[in-house]
Amino acid sequence: MSVLVVQGLSKSFGGVQAVGDVSFAVSPGEMLALIGPNGAGKSTCFNMVGGQLNPDKGSVLLEGKPITGFSPRAISRAGVGRTFQITATFGSMTVRDNVQMALLSHHREIWQFWRPVAGRHLAEADALLAQVGLEAQADRATGVLAYGDLKRLELAIAMANRPRLLLMDEPTAGMAPVERVGLMKLTRRLATERGVAVLFTEHDMDVVFDVSDRILVLNRGVLIAEGDGDSIRANPAVREIYLGTGATSGGH
Numbered sequence: 001m002s003v004l005v006v007q008g009l010s011k012s013f014g015g016v017q018a019v020g021d022v023s024f025a026v027s028p029g030e031m032l033a034l035i036g037p038n039g040a041g042k043s044t045c046f047n048m049v050g051g052q053l054n055p056d057k058g059s060v061l062l063e064g065k066p067i068t069g070f071s072p073r074a075i076s077r078a079g080v081g082r083t084f085q086i087t088a089t090f091g092s093m094t095v096r097d098n099v100q101m102a103l104l105s106h107h108r109e110i111w112q113f114w115r116p117v118a119g120r121h122l123a124e125a126d127a128l129l130a131q132v133g134l135e136a137q138a139d140r141a142t143g144v145l146a147y148g149d150l151k152r153l154e155l156a157i158a159m160a161n162r163p164r165l166l167l168m169d170e171p172t173a174g175m176a177p178v179e180r181v182g183l184m185k186l187t188r189r190l191a192t193e194r195g196v197a198v199l200f201t202e203h204d205m206d207v208v209f210d211v212s213d214r215i216l217v218l219n220r221g222v223l224i225a226e227g228d229g230d231s232i233r234a235n236p237a238v239r240e241i242y243l244g245t246g247a248t249s250g251g252h
């Protein structure tokens with residue numbers, strides 16, 4: 001069964017259609033990229049799936065259950081994780097503490113400021129840190145991490161909540177090109193191992209073609225193509241919207 005099914009999603013702002021009749025599905029362990037030029041409607045789609053925006057029309061199903069129009073918190077509780085362009089970690093806490101906090105939240109235990117997270121979910125936190133290659137940094141303050149490490153920590157925190165679907169809005173923004181593919185290959189490995197469906201937006205086409213199982217192309221709010229990397233690269237309509245230069249084969 002698909003983890004996420006989106007049917008006929010539409011949204012207008014002041015009479016201008018940002019997203020029109022968009023439908024797609026994501027399977028467990030699948031990496032699905034949503035691409036398109038600026039203003040194509042990618043963020044609007046994301047925000048309707050994540051609950052930040054209410055669709056005008058259409059439905060969003062998570063593992064068969066409707067979550068359309070639910071609050072972001074309810075959608076998160078239902079199993080949708082999200083990583084943001086701005087990293088949300090506590091800089092003065094250690095890397096391990098941040099993951100332990102996420103685990104406390106996942107297990108619905110209340111975190112109290114005056115109580116150290118010390119022994120809570122330690123083994124699970126360390127296992128997650130090992131999975132993202134941050135075990136050697138576990139005792140460091142989060143605030144001193146290199147940006148790429150911070151992104152990997154963010155991924156560990158997202159996975160601590162055991163999402164069924166992970167939404168990643170430009171996860172590699174601000175990273176050096178060589179680090180980008182690394183982060184998304186890591187995401188891919190975790191998605192496969194954990195059966196998590198991943199829906200992501202990304203401007204770096206090298207990353208998109210390298211890690212996606214499938215690609216959706218939006219233009220002016222409408223899905224104009226869907227397929228694997230080869231079919232998207234060869235698609236004349238896609239080439240046309242990317243300035244007709246064949247820019248989808250790499251670069252920006």
Ligand SMILES: Nc1ncnc2c1ncn2[C@@H]1O[C@H](COP(=O)(O)OP(=O)(O)OP(=O)(O)O)[C@@H](O)[C@H]1O
Nearest residue numbers: 013014017018036037038039040041042043044045
């Ligand atoms: N809150 C809003 N109010 C009015 N118009 C909006 C709002 N949010 C988005 N839009 C419009 O909807 C369209 C789609 O925007 P959206 O941000 O979803 O595109 P995008 O594909 O995410 O673009 P980018 O790649 O630049 O982030 C654009 O024309 C945008 O101006």
